[in-house]
Amino acid sequence: MLVSAIVAADLLALALACVVALVIRQNLAFLDSAPNLPESVLRSAAVIALAWMFALRFSGATNPRLVSAGPEIYRNVLMGSLGAVGIIGAVLFLTDYPLSRPFFVTLFLAGPLFLLLVRVITRRCVNLARTRGHLRSQVLVVGSTGHVRGIVRTLTREVWLGYDVVGAIAPISDERREEDAGVPILGDESQLLDLVRAESPDIVLFTAGSSASAEEFRRVAWELEGLEVGVIVVPAVSEISGDRIRMRPVAGLPLVHMDLPRSRKALKKGKRLFDIAASALLLLMLSPILAVVALCVHLGDGGGVVFRQQRVGRTGQPFEFLKFRSMVMDAEARRAELEQLARDRGNDVLFKMSDDPRITRVGKFLRRYSLDELPQLWNVLRGDMSLVGPRPALPQEVSGYDGDAHRRLAVRPGITGLWQVSGRSDLSWDDTVRLDLFYVDNWSFMQDLLILVRTARAVLASRGAY
Template identity: 45%
Template sequence: MPHVPVPRPAQTQVVRERRPAGRRTVKPPWYGLVSVLGDGAGALVPVYLAFAMSGSTRAVTYASVAAAAWILVRGARGRYAERRLGERDNLGPALQDWLVLVGLLAVVRAATGEESPFLFALAALVPCAPTSAIVHALIHRHLVARRRDGRAVRRALVIGEAEAIDGLMSHLAKRTDHEFVVVGVCPVGDEDPQAAALAAARLDRQAPAHMAADSAPVLAAARRLDVEVVLVMTGPCMTGPRLRRLSWALHSEECPLVVVPGLTEVARRRVGVSSVAGLTLLDVAPPLRRGCATLLKSATDRLGAVLLIALLAPVFTAVALAVWLDSPGPVVHRQTRIGRGGKPFTMAKFRTMVADAERMRHQLAAANEQGGQMFKIRHDPRITHVGRVLRRYSLDELPQLFNVVQGHMSLVGPRPPLPEEVAGYDEVALRRLAVKPGLTGLWQVSGRSDLSWDETIALDLRYVDNWSPSVDLQVLMRTVRAVFAGTGAY
């Protein structure tokens, strides 16, 4: 039975051309150096400037201690390990490290009898976390670019049942920002994966469940394909004892083994590993739905919306005047949308279409460029001249700040759907309604209308299941760049 080498499109060829056989793919060594220097500068410079401007004669000493302590904390918590450098992360880990830094320096302060103003010293340390997060984000962007070119990836062999292999291959093929390039599969069971149609060569299928027969074809394939990691999909044919014996064989060859449980779009912070009676268990925490974090989100949403309305009052006035002068009809368009738990609410936005746009929608149904339940036309004839400008910079969405104040929406969340869209939702899509819709969200900062229906649902569900205050902060920061770029806004 076959062992099927399956390349990842547009990546495997690059890997084979750029990397000699037998050489391990590693991240550029300067990632670690830049991380350390960035962390050191992020603590050294602000602390020195703060104490120097206050007239302290020990500014250099304070700055050096703060920088050394910050690098020590980050290193002790594994932030400079190669497996962590450049991988997707957010501000959360940096904030956790910052709290450890404050505690460590508080102990040093008490032990040495230091008498500098505590709040002043604390304020001087504030830039440490955001500076580290920015440096990490820049490295991540460089790493993603390298991986899209087929570099800084690990050659992987996938073992599992045919259906599981096809599912994993399909999931990995949708994105190119991960570290794996699949160079072969080893099916277990009687069926062949559909990916066999892409095969250029065939080797023996994994044999029945005893150690020598299991390990021989896998180890042979790993050596022949210069594999750096083996991904194993669990299932009825890949039992615990069989997986254990396979791990012994692979580890004797110093080949890493990664078990893929099949969970998708679950944030790392929600997953933990425990051991009970010799069994290794994967603990998956439920999404945040109540508690202090949700109360903070609600308060931040309303306070932030009120402040934005006050600050943007001149913009509201200018946009309203432009809409009124451009075409006949109401300045503000009100539309029924579906909110959290399926409850309808009236959403407001500046009118960007002609007054009878809803009636014309049925006439344009054949021109819809979106799949699923969304209706989008890149050159929609119903949009007014001013409306195109408003949509380009998302100015038409500003009245939704009043919906946020009323509690119908959040600053960050999934796109608010229309009732007719929700009527066609399946069980998966209905999960979007587990949280309040947002003024902005992962959909808005990831391409907006350029995304397919499936991509939109995947982004919304990722947010629904993995929401946290740090995720909201990250989305809000990305929103500013998305608004000026205008990508997918039509």
């Protein structure tokens, strides 16, 4: 059903792209008019639609499994559209069909944009439906309690994936304590088929420790063959982006090739050059706003405009962190008496209060739309920070880090990051660390660009901003 909806939306998008390309071609002043172009387009519409849809189908751009997460479906749309250019161009050339070249070029500029928009809207609709309890799949997890707990925690947190864990099946040798697994343990592996028939899950998910050997797992798969359930196998790795993994079946072995973490790549010159160019351009473009905000802060209570604070940068090096002042002048002196009040947020390392009494009236507005962060563009230009990276930490926060959290310091901190576009101050400390470590280990330039785009939406929504 989802595939049919995507195909119908794609056909509508291509029809719209043809109309847009036709209108643009007919209104280009420097080109002669083409009175027969509408008829030519109508006669070639079937070829264009069939060839383009075939290319999209072949590239995996209509695969419903790729709709919910990851950039792969967007990449497939672009690859499919590139293939469509070749197919349609070859057909038109071999048949010597007269079709306006400006129309052809405009069509293949507008078409992918509309097709990408279809994927964006489809993804948002599917994810929204799943978070509201629709389009969900019942999952039975098989594996040791430790691995089951990790899977349950992830699927419970990422509601938009659409998986509801109904229970677990543990190995006979496992202690099978429900408090360790996080879900009811329905039985052991010897009861697998009976439990699948009784629970009727949509998916059986096998984690590490679910089978004693590969041969045993193959026999289980044989037994599941006639029960019409989906099977998912989760390897014993997590928090890895899709572009770091390649599946390569060799001699019957599903080899998973994984790239090493990318923290060193995040320090390369390309990212730094982008930071310099973008921060310099933004400082120039936003200078009128910077001046207005500075004036409002000063007129608010007559105090200083810029708040300076020591933060910890890459490799633990301290730097002077800049913000527009959003609190009263003695905010740091009053911090100690408020820290205990913030403990109920479940974040024992970061100090954040949604109703912090130290915030000024002007400061509330600045924080809501992150205008207080604008001076950090100077930090980026100086090299203390990056546009995208982990949250810049206070020295007292770093002193409370465990071993894993120290890896956040492997790259420059950022004005924005995964923590910014995923909830900001609403996040717990564990979620903040998890997102920052995911960013450090899976860095890519494309991910930076996507985070910057998502930041604009997060700032306008002002969720978690206080």
